[in-house]
Amino acid sequence: MERAFYPLVYFLIFPGFLFTSIIGLLASWVDRKVTARVQWRVGPPWYQPFVDILKLMGKETIVPAGHKASFFLLAPLLGLIGVTLVSTILWVLNLNPGSSFVGDLVVILYLFTLPSLAVIIGGAASKNPLGALGASREMKLVLGYELPFLIAIFTVVVKIGSILFQDILGFQQINGIMLRHPSGIIAFVVAIICTQAKLTMVPFDIPEAEQEILSGPFVEYSGAPLAVYKLTRAMMLFTLPVFLITVFWGGLQFSGWDLLWTVLKYVALLVIIILIKNTNPRLRIDQAMRFLWGPVTVLAILGMVLAVVGL
Amino acid sequence: MALKNWALKKSPWIFHLCTGSCNNCDIELLECLTPRYDVERFGILLVGSVRHADALIVTGALTRQCVPRLKELYDQMPKPGLVIALGQCACSCSIFKGSYNIVGPIDKIVPVDVYIPGCPPKPEAMISGIVKALGKL
Numbered sequence: 001m002e003r004a005f006y007p008l009v010y011f012l013i014f015p016g017f018l019f020t021s022i023i024g025l026l027a028s029w030v031d032r033k034v035t036a037r038v039q040w041r042v043g044p045p046w047y048q049p050f051v052d053i054l055k056l057m058g059k060e061t062i063v064p065a066g067h068k069a070s071f072f073l074l075a076p077l078l079g080l081i082g083v084t085l086v087s088t089i090l091w092v093l094n095l096n097p098g099s100s101f102v103g104d105l106v107v108i109l110y111l112f113t114l115p116s117l118a119v120i121i122g123g124a125a126s127k128n129p130l131g132a133l134g135a136s137r138e139m140k141l142v143l144g145y146e147l148p149f150l151i152a153i154f155t156v157v158v159k160i161g162s163i164l165f166q167d168i169l170g171f172q173q174i175n176g177i178m179l180r181h182p183s184g185i186i187a188f189v190v191a192i193i194c195t196q197a198k199l200t201m202v203p204f205d206i207p208e209a210e211q212e213i214l215s216g217p218f219v220e221y222s223g224a225p226l227a228v229y230k231l232t233r234a235m236m237l238f239t240l241p242v243f244l245i246t247v248f249w250g251g252l253q254f255s256g257w258d259l260l261w262t263v264l265k266y267v268a269l270l271v272i273i274i275l276i277k278n279t280n281p282r283l284r285i286d287q288a289m290r291f292l293w294g295p296v297t298v299l300a301i302l303g304m305v306l307a308v309v310g311l
Numbered sequence: 312m313a314l315k316n317w318a319l320k321k322s323p324w325i326f327h328l329c330t331g332s333c334n335n336c337d338i339e340l341l342e343c344l345t346p347r348y349d350v351e352r353f354g355i356l357l358v359g360s361v362r363h364a365d366a367l368i369v370t371g372a373l374t375r376q377c378v379p380r381l382k383e384l385y386d387q388m389p390k391p392g393l394v395i396a397l398g399q400c401a402c403s404c405s406i407f408k409g410s411y412n413i414v415g416p417i418d419k420i421v422p423v424d425v426y427i428p429g430c431p432p433k434p435e436a437m438i439s440g441i442v443k444a445l446g447k448l
Binding site: 220 | 314315318319321322346349351352353354358359360362363365387389390391
């Protein structure tokens with residue numbers, strides 16, 4: 001009984017759905033507030049993202065005539081489940097490194113693509129030219145950022161010589177964080193750029209460019225499914241920096257002053273991402289692909305070479 | 312139900328439709344989003360798709376071409392939703408009244424919740440109008 005009960009609590013309440021969504025929505029408030037301050041505005045109150053989700057939940061859900069309702073309505077849930085699973089696995093591993101299992105890193109990397117996949121399915125199922133255009137752009141963007149992102153993460157694996165999370169955390173406790181090694185720094189920079197693309201934030205917000213294709217894949221969504229997409233986005237804003245901190249920056253610690261340090265690390269990473277978002281123009285999809293497969297991939301390979309050499 | 316209404320009042324997202332206006336009201340509407348007025352403080356956002364919107368803001372004297380489009384956009388908006396007529400033309404056709412290509416005012420075609428007159432209305436007037444519209448919920 002207990003053995004069946006605990007995973008459910010993990011998944012639904014503490015490191016999983018409830019916790020991640022609350023922190024994620026707060027993070028998306030930080031995003032809006034910092035954006036507003038950069039633009040010399042005041043910005044919304046802290047509860048604004050919660051109110052937005054609540055309001056969308058109360059609105060009418062429209063499935064436009066002639067659409068594939070099952071795909072249209074289930075796609076957002078796919079993304080939500082993916083990001084919740086990632087967050088649960090990541091936090092359980094951080095709280096208790098002993099629960100590491102073979103291939104946990106690979107599982108997390110696969111689950112991280114589910115939200116993008118959900119956007120692609122939803123956009124394609126919405127039967128709207130703008131939605132289809134957004135879905136195709138998202139597909140190209142996924143092809144673009146996955147390659148350097150995987151190389152960057154596997155730089156760490158090569159450096160440490162193990163694919164277990166337990167060993168990644170243990171190595172960083174003994175030999176210092178990955179950011180003290182040249183290969184680690186290069187991989188971290190590449191990973192931040194790819195995070196920007198994974199979150200579809202401004203230099204890479206090509207799939208949902210509001211001014212040209214009217215929020216792309218989400219154009220036909222209204223009410224609860226749209227709220228689920230917004231929630232997934234907010235949870236990604238929490239989970240991805242936590243993943244980067246775990247892999248590159250010594251993981252999350254929870255005892256005494258280390259807790260404050262952990263929170264500071266997360267907020268610093270979040271603000272870096274938001275500032276990149278606010279100081280860059282949007283790229284075209286071909287420019288983004290050239291950038292991600294060109295300089296970024298070359299940089300990632302350089303980091304990998306350094307890791308192989310042993311730096 | 313009370314919670315739902317409270318949430319709707321705290322985060323009204325607006326969609327902006329021009330039915331043949333001279334663009335003056337449209338530019339003035341965008342001024343609400345600038346640092347001087349910053350309506351995002353109250354949770355008001357300008358959205359690109361009418362499916363996300365809670366309030367349809369209509370400007371212009373409603374030309375013959377725009378009638379089917381206005382009807383369709385009103386039907387596409389998820390309910391509960393508000394319609395706000397912005398500017399003198401949208402309220403009463405203004406100087407275009409009786410013109411051969413004008414069907415307007417807006418309330419001939421869709422039910423209007425709040426009229427904001429002016430040519431163009433000041434941003435303060437628009438914010439006050441939106442607040443009045445939310446009071447009707």
